[in-house]
Amino acid sequence: MIIGILATLAYPSLEAYLQRSKQTEAKVSLSAIFNAQKIYFATNQTYADTLSKLDVQLESGGSARYDITLTGNSTSFTATAKGNLDDDAVLDTWTIDQSKNLQNTVNDISSE
Secondary structure (H helix, E strand, C coil): CHHHHHHHHHHHHHHHHHHHHHHHHHHHHHHHHHHHHHHHHHHHCCCCCCHHHCCCCCCCHHHCCCEEEEEECCCCEEEEEEECCCCCCCCEEEEEECCCCCEEEECCCCCC
């Protein structure tokens, strides 16, 4: 009975921990895009406006939790990762820009 009570108390914090660990995919992918964009800019004097122009490998298919989009021009870029971590209507959203400002603009974990 005591173990059941302790498990019940620990579950909410464990669930939040597991969801935060899922956010690592967005952070790693966006950091890889940032690095690829800096290399692309050094070669082309502009930022890529599509992911296909970058030499970067990202999670794809069924294993990817996030969909990633990219906008770019000669002076700036923004990469955005959106994913649903807990099957609700809110999408966890992360962005990174040319200044390496990585932000969690919509937190799917705290919006429950």
